[in-house]
Amino acid sequence: MFNHQAWSLLLAHINQYYGQEKGVIPLHAPCFDAREKALVVDTIESTFVSSVGAYVTEFEQAVALFTGAKHAVAVVNGTMGLYLALKVVGIQPNDLVLTQSLTFVATPNAIKMHQADPVFIDVEHKTLGLCPESLSAFLNEHTEQQLGQCVHRQTGRVIRACMPMHTLGFPARIDVILEICNQHNVALVEDAAESLGSLYKGLHTGRFGKVGVFSFNGNKVITTGGGGMLITDDDELAASAKHLSTTAKISHAWKFEHDESAYNLRMPNINAALGVAQMQKLPSFLAEKRHWALSYQQLPGLVMLKESNNSQANYWLNALLCESEAERDAFLEFSNGQNIQTRPLWTPMHQLPIYKDCLRTDLPNTEWLAQRIVNLPSGVVCSKKPEKGSHG
Known part of the structure; x- marks a missing residue:
C-alpha cells in the first residue's frame, strides 16, 4: 500500500523550498554567484x-x-x-x-x-x-x-x-x-x-x-x-x-x-x-543542507536516513527509505512525473556484467538497501536556479 498522501506532502515541501515554477527541480545543482x-x-x-x-x-x-x-x-x-x-x-x-x-x-x-x-x-x-x-x-x-x-x-x-x-x-x-x-x-x-x-x-x-x-x-x-x-x-x-x-x-x-x-x-x-x-561558502552550504535534511526528517509518514552516533554527516544527498522495491519504483515514477528529480542508488557493482565474477562476501544488506533507497533533491538554494535536471 503506497502512501500517496505522505508523498504529496513531501513533493509540496520540495516545491515550496526550491520555488521553481517551471522546469525540473534537480537532485543537486551547483550554486555560483x-x-x-x-x-x-x-x-x-x-x-x-x-x-x-x-x-x-x-x-x-x-x-x-x-x-x-x-x-x-x-x-x-x-x-x-x-x-x-x-x-x-x-x-x-x-x-x-x-x-x-x-x-x-x-x-x-x-x-x-x-x-x-x-x-x-x-x-x-x-x-x-x-x-x-x-x-x-x-x-x-x-x-x-x-x-x-x-x-x-x-x-x-x-x-x-x-x-x-x-x-x-x-x-x-x-x-x-x-x-x-x-x-x-x-x-x-x-x-x-x-x-x-x-x-x-x-x-x-x-x-x-x-x-x-x-x-x-x-x-x-x-x-x-x-x-x-x-x-x-x-x-x-x-x-x-x-x-x-x-x-x-x-x-x-x-x-x-x-x-x-x-x-x-x-x-x-x-x-x-x-x-x-566555493570553499569560502562551504560552511554556509553545510549549514543549509543540515537545515534542509532536518526538515525532511520531520515530515510525517516517511523514513529518512539519519547520521549515526559519533558522526556528523554533510547530508550530500538525502535518502528516503521505502518499504520495498515496488514502492521505490512507484515513488520514482510519481516524483519524476511531477518534475522533481529523484533517483535510486546505483546498481550494486556485483550485479553489473563487468564485475559479476569478482570475489565477494554474501551481500544481503547491499541488495536490500539498493532496492529501497531513493535520493531526494538536496542542493542549496541559489538566487538563480537552472531549469534542467542532473548536473553529473
Whole structure:
C-alpha cells in the first residue's frame, strides 16, 4: 500500500523550498554567484588557465585547512584521485582490493585501472558504509599472512588495500575498519568523494586512512566543474602523489626532465578558481543542507536516513527509505512525473556484467538497501536556479 498522501506532502515541501515554477527541480545543482565569476575571469586574464597557477595551490591549502589534513593534492577528477591514491600506497597488477558493492562505479574502476580486482564486502544498514564485521569475517576466513602481506588463500593473490566509501556523505565506522586493516597489514584508502564536510568522532572523513579522496563533480557539495583532491598526513605519499600527477617532472626553470613514467592529472587553474570561491561558502552550504535534511526528517509518514552516533554527516544527498522495491519504483515514477528529480542508488557493482565474477562476501544488506533507497533533491538554494535536471 503506497502512501500517496505522505508523498504529496513531501513533493509540496520540495516545491515550496526550491520555488521553481517551471522546469525540473534537480537532485543537486551547483550554486555560483559573482565570486566564482570574478575568480574565473581573473584566471582567464592571467593566462594561467591550465595546471600551473596560484589558485591550484590556494585551493589545496583551503581544503587542507578545512579538513585538518597536513597535505592536499588537487587532481582532474575523483576517479583519477582514487587511482592515484591506490598507486601511491603500492597497488600492483593482480592485487586484490577490498571495497563495497554499494558504490558508484568509479570505485572499482579505479582498482581495475591498476589491473587489480575488487573484492566486494557487504555494507551496514545504518551507515551504508562497508561493514566492519563482514570485513573481519572475510579476512579471518579467507586470508593468511605471508612475509608481512595479506594473501588470499584460494588464489594466492595479495590483498594490499581496502577502499571503503562514505556513502552519500554518511561516515562509515572508519575507525573500526582501520583497526581491522592494521591487524591484517592492509592499507586503508578512503573513498571520501561524497563526504566533504562529514566528521566521524570529530575527525574529518579522509583523515583515517593513508589517503582520502574527494570529488568536486558538478553535483557535489562544492564543485570545480570536474576535479578531485587527495588528502594525507604522510609527507612521502603527498610528495609522490604530486610528483606523479605532474608527469614526474623534475623541477627546473626551463628543462623538461622526468624521472618516472607518470601522469598528467593536475587540476587546471581555472577549475581551482571555482574551488577557492566555493570553499569560502562551504560552511554556509553545510549549514543549509543540515537545515534542509532536518526538515525532511520531520515530515510525517516517511523514513529518512539519519547520521549515526559519533558522526556528523554533510547530508550530500538525502535518502528516503521505502518499504520495498515496488514502492521505490512507484515513488520514482510519481516524483519524476511531477518534475522533481529523484533517483535510486546505483546498481550494486556485483550485479553489473563487468564485475559479476569478482570475489565477494554474501551481500544481503547491499541488495536490500539498493532496492529501497531513493535520493531526494538536496542542493542549496541559489538566487538563480537552472531549469534542467542532473548536473553529473
